[in-house]
Amino acid sequence: MTEPRPLTRPHLLAAGVSDDHIRAAVRTGGLVPLARGVYLRRADHDRLDGPGRHRVRARHVASTLPPGAVISHVSAATLLNLDVWNIDLEQVHVSRTGSHGRRTSNLHVHASTWADGDVVEADGVAVTSPARTVVDLSRTLSRDQAVVVGDSALRKYPDTLDLLSATSASARHRNGIARAAAVVPFLDARSESPGESLSRVRIAESGLPRPVLQHPIVLRDGRRFRLDFFWEQHGVVGEFDGAGKYVDRRDLVAEKLREDALRDLGLEVIRWTWADLARFDVVAQRFERAAARQSTR
Incomplete structure (x- = not known):
């Protein structure tokens, strides 16, 4: 989508819009100031x-x-x-x-x-x-x-x-x-979103082992996926659930079936969200429990 061009005061004056009309449009919300003498129409502003x-x-x-x-x-x-x-x-x-x-x-x-x-x-x-x-x-x-x-x-x-x-x-x-x-x-190009980048920082800060990013895996039925985070030595998969990842219930069901298929391969799966990034000790504990379960198998 092409981004709109701002409207400047000289441009508006040249188009016959007086200062009084500019002030009125700002007051009623039709124009939104971006800087001194620079505006966007409300519809353009709100879609950005x-x-x-x-x-x-x-x-x-x-x-x-x-x-x-x-x-x-x-x-x-x-x-x-x-x-x-x-x-x-x-x-x-x-x-x-x-x-x-x-x-x-x-x-x-x-x-x-x-x-x-x-x-x-x-x-x-x-x-x-x-x-x-x-x-x-x-x-x-x-x-x-x-x-x-x-x-x-x-x-x-x-x-x-x-x-x-x-x-x-x-x-x-x-x-x-x-x-x-x-x-x-x-820095790592394999982080595919801000949430995954921040997850890597939190993993490092928590002293957890460094995971492999975007690791390819083949399920028993032949489907291929990439794992957000994979601790292969520990048999643990980490998945970051960002906002908008599940568009509707079908996405949620598909993700649940995928997780079941990963467990069928003998892997442990831990998940975290944006909220967990502010309290990553909870995620670190999930990892430790998952790794401990794997070590007893």
Whole structure:
């Protein structure tokens, strides 16, 4: 679906819409302000999620930038269609050469330097490359947030993996690079959703063995599946149940039959949800019990 273009005050005035009409439309909800003098029609605003609205704002800001300035950080991530989770989207982020940045309520300008390949084009907008975006966000975000972005970058742009080492090295003197150095080696393209990325973080934090991701398996009837998480040595399968995984009751029944088929292979199955990610000790205990049952067989 094509994302809408924002309406600017000059555009509206040129179309014959007065300031009084603009203010009235904002007051009644027909227009929704995105930034000072920038609006979306209510219907366009409501059909976009948070990252979608941020992309619209970022494209508008990009159209006003001088040469040499590019969209960066989380704003670049949204334009590259990377997964962003629990990240503040109030400010559009821009990077430019120089020694000083600045912030307003709607804009964060970063002083930066550039290496070869750091800037690419996304839908006609100059943005930091997937590798540069991952390194910048790994320096400045929490581990949880950075891993979600980084996993999706490796999944959607496979060549990013080969570029991360050099990109990290070129940022070695920048603030937060030690944090990025801890995140980058952990990234894995096989995580297929933010929930799976966060699950990997929680598994590591809990001290559980590292599972194999997206392990292929063949059931007795010949059906083939991939397992979200598989501890082969322990005979335990881990499945993350994200919101929307079961569209209707038939999906739930199919998943139950699949789980029965996995148990028929002699495997233990443990499951967890978004809520469990906030109390992963409960999941760790499920794993320990499942592994203990396997050890007595």
